[in-house]
Every structure is written in structure tokens, then in C-alpha cells.
Amino acid sequence: MPSVLSTKILTPAQKNLILHQGFSLVEYNAIQTTPLKGIDQLKNQRFENAIITSQKSVHIIKDLKLNFKQVFCVGKKTQQALESLNYKVVEVANYGADLAEIITANYADLNFDFFCGEQRRESIPMKLTEAKINFKEHHLYSTSANYKKFDRDFDAILFFSPSAVQSFFHLNPSTEAQLICIGKTTAKEASLFSENLLIANTTSIESCIVQLKNY
Numbered sequence: 252m253p254s255v256l257s258t259k260i261l262t263p264a265q266k267n268l269i270l271h272q273g274f275s276l277v278e279y280n281a282i283q284t285t286p287l288k289g290i291d292q293l294k295n296q297r298f299e300n301a302i303i304t305s306q307k308s309v310h311i312i313k314d315l316k317l318n319f320k321q322v323f324c325v326g327k328k329t330q331q332a333l334e335s336l337n338y339k340v341v342e343v344a345n346y347g348a349d350l351a352e353i354i355t356a357n358y359a360d361l362n363f364d365f366f367c368g369e370q371r372r373e374s375i376p377m378k379l380t381e382a383k384i385n386f387k388e389h390h391l392y393s394t395s396a397n398y399k400k401f402d403r404d405f406d407a408i409l410f411f412s413p414s415a416v417q418s419f420f421h422l423n424p425s426t427e428a429q430l431i432c433i434g435k436t437t438a439k440e441a442s443l444f445s446e447n448l449l450i451a452n453t454t455s456i457e458s459c460i461v462q463l464k465n466y
Contacts, residue, residue, distance in 0.1 A: 253406040255463065256428070258282075258415040261456065268460045274407075279399055281415035284368065284392045286311055293317060293389065300358070302365040302375065302386070304347055306332050311391045312366060323363075325350050326454050345454045346434060351378035359384055369393045370414065372436065398422050407431055407466060409459050413440035420444045431462050 255274045258281035269276050284307050297318040303309060304325040309332040323342045324330050330343045342358075344350035354363070355378055363386040365375060370393070379386050396418035407429040410416050413436055429447050432438040434454045441448055449466060451458035 254404075255407045255409065256401070256405040257409045258419055259409070259411050259456070265456055265460065268457070269463065272464050274463070277401075277405070280397055281399070281418040282412065283395050283397050285395070286392050287369070287390055290315065290389075290391055298364045300361050300363045302350070302354075302363050302367075303329060303333065304350075304367055304371070304375070305329060307368065308366045308391055309333055309336070323350060323354060323358075328455055346374070346436065347372055348374040348378065351375045354379065355382040355384065362386065364389060366391055372413075396421065404428065407463055409433075409456075409463065410437050410441055411456065411459070413437050416440040416444070429466050431459050431466065433459055 252273060252275050255269055255276050257276065257278040260278050260280050266276060294315050299320045301319040301322045303322055306329050309329060313336055319338055321339045321341045322333055324333060324340055325344055325347050327343065330340050333340050342350065342353050344353060351374060359382055363384065365386050365388045367388065367390060369390045394414055396414065398418060398421050400422040405428045408426065409431050411433045416437060417440065426445065429449060430441045430445050431449045432441050433451050435450060438448050438450045449462045451462050
């Protein structure tokens with residue numbers, strides 16, 4: 252039976268998609284996120300134009316009971332999570348760089364609040380700064396690696412962020428496994444360690460599982 256390692260704990264439905272395809276599954280969280288101290292000062296505040304790039308941010312925003320006039324987000328899953336909380340999503344893109352392009356092309360006259368983790372990527376801030384668009388960053392959480400050594404081989408490994416790639420390879424410097432990545436930025440990091448790469452067609456866990464089935 253072919254074996255799969257997921258670098259994120261999956262939902263029961265996601266696990267079943269893998270198990271029903273005849274794979275054995277090992278899973279763990281390669282990274283951990285922790286809400287930052289001091290974010291309570293944001294509670295119940297209202298913002299005009301919010302940029303949100305992760306579902307983790309959505310969970311914290313829900314707890315803080317933030318109000319937005321409209322939201323610009325990365326990823327269909329993030330969009331669905333926001334809309335389930337009755338936020339108005341006006342633009343969505345698969346990647347931060349793509350969202351920044353949309354904003355600079357069509358919304359350059361607006362002011363933005365960017366809600367993200369401390370270790371966020373540079374693509375959005377860099378492009379907005381270059382376009383002289385006013386924005387303020389709000390760091391909601393920190394990300395840390397959860398290093399784990401595996402004394403066995405896997406046929407495939409699922410990666411959902413560049414940080415998870417770095418965490419896994421810290422103690423597992425080489426593998427013959429097929430690496431299946433949720434997006435281009437994750438695949439770019441994984442390419443530093445292996446040439447056996449597949450990229451999901453959309454930035455979702457389910458799309459990674461579809462690629463696993465194809466593999």
C-alpha cells in the first residue's frame with residue numbers, strides 16, 4: 252500500500268479522500284501558529300478595506316469581532332470562510348502577488364489594512380509600496396517550526412506552505428518521495444530539496460489530494 256505524509260493535520264473528510272484511494276496516511280503539523288499578545292486592542296474595530304491572506308487570520312479576526320466594509324483575500328477557502336461570517340469579499344486571487352496586481356491596477360486610490368502573520372511573504376507589501384498605495388500591517392500571529400524526524404520512507408508528501416517545507420527538511424534532508432505542493436510559492440521552496448514536484452491546480456488541500464490521486 253503506497254504511503255502518504257501530510258505536513259498538516261487534515262479534516263476527517265480530507266483523510267477519507269486519501270484513505271479511500273488506497274493510501275496509508277501519516278499526518279502531523281509541521282508548523283504551529285500562535286496568536287500574538289496585544290492583538291486584543293483591535294477588538295470590535297472597523298476597517299474600510301481589509302487584505303486577508305490566510306484562514307488562520309480569519310479565525311483570529313472572528314474572535315476579535317472585527318468589522319470590514321470590504322475584503323480582498325487570497326484563496327477560495329479563505330473567501331468561503333470570510334463569506335460564512337458575512338464579510339463582503341470583492342476580490343480574490345490564488346496568490347498574494349496576483350491580489351497585489353489587482354489592487355494596484357484597480358484600487359490604487361484606496362487605503363488598506365493588511366492582516367497577516369509575522370512571517371508573511373513580501374509580495375503584497377512590496378507591490379503596494381512600489382505603487383505608493385497606503386496600507387497598514389496588523390500582525391495577528393507568529394509561526395514556528397515543529398521539527399520531526401522520520402525514520403521511514405513515503406511515496407508522497409503533501410506540503411501546504413513554504414514554512415512547512417523548511418520544517419520537514421530540517422531533520423529530513425533528503426527523500427525520494429513525490430512532493431505535492433499547494434501552490435507555486437510552496438513548490439519554489441520544495442524545489443530546493445527535490446525535483447520530484449507536483450503543484451495543485453488550485454490553492455486548496457482538496458486539489459492537492461486530486462494531484463495525489465493522479466500521481
